[in-house]
Amino acid sequence: METKNLIIRDSIFSDCQLFSEWESNPEVSEFFTIDDDRDYESVVKEYIDCDRQDKFLQMTLTLKPNEGPIGRLVISNINERNDSLKIARLYIANPEHRHKGYGKEAMKKILEYAFINLHMERVTTTIFPKNKTAEYLLDSLGFVNEGILRSAGKRNGKYFDLLLKSMIRAEYLDKRG
Numbered sequence: 001m002e003t004k005n006l007i008i009r010d011s012i013f014s015d016c017q018l019f020s021e022w023e024s025n026p027e028v029s030e031f032f033t034i035d036d037d038r039d040y041e042s043v044v045k046e047y048i049d050c051d052r053q054d055k056f057l058q059m060t061l062t063l064k065p066n067e068g069p070i071g072r073l074v075i076s077n078i079n080e081r082n083d084s085l086k087i088a089r090l091y092i093a094n095p096e097h098r099h100k101g102y103g104k105e106a107m108k109k110i111l112e113y114a115f116i117n118l119h120m121e122r123v124t125t126t127i128f129p130k131n132k133t134a135e136y137l138l139d140s141l142g143f144v145n146e147g148i149l150r151s152a153g154k155r156n157g158k159y160f161d162l163l164l165k166s167m168i169r170a171e172y173l174d175k176r177g
Contacts, residue, residue, distance in 0.1 A: 028093055
C-alpha cells in the first residue's frame with residue numbers, strides 16, 4: 001500500500017531487529033502493553049506467532065522514496081464472520097519523524113483498506129486513557145469512544161484500563177464524503 005509519503009508493506013523477519021530496538025525505547029512503548037524487559041527473542045516469538053495466524057497482519061511503515069522503515073502497524077482480531085478487526089499497534093519510532101502526519105496518513109490508508117478492500121463493518125482500537133496524542137489522532141479520524149475496558153491491558157505485571165474506540169463503515173463513508 002502507498003500513500004503520499006509512505007509505503008506500508010508486510011513486515012519481514014529482518015524487521016524484528018528494528019521492532020526490538022524501537023519497542024525497547026520507553027518513548028515508543030510507553031502506552032503499549034509491552035513489558036520493559038522485552039527483548040529481541042520476545043519480538044521474534046511474537047512475530048512468528050502472529051505470522052502463523054490468519055487473524056493478524058503485521059506491517060512496516062517506510063518513508064518514501066527510499067528512506068527506510070520508520071514505524072510499525074499491527075492488525076489483530078480479523079473476524080470475517082463479523083466483518084471486524086482491531087488496530088492493535090501503530091507507532092512512528094524515531095522522534096524526528098513524529099508529529100509530521102505520518103501516523104494519520106497510515107491510519108487513513110489502513111481504514112480505507114479495512115472498509116473498502118476487506119469490506120469490514122467495524123474497526124476498533126484500544127489506547128491507554130492517558131495517551132492524548134493517540135486519542136487526538138483517533139478523534140480527528142472519526143473514531144467514537146465506546147468506554148473503558150477495566151484491567152484489559154497488562155504491563156510489567158500490572159493491569160491497566162484501556163479506552164475502547166471504534167469506527168463503523170457508515171461513519172467512515174460519511175467522513176470520507
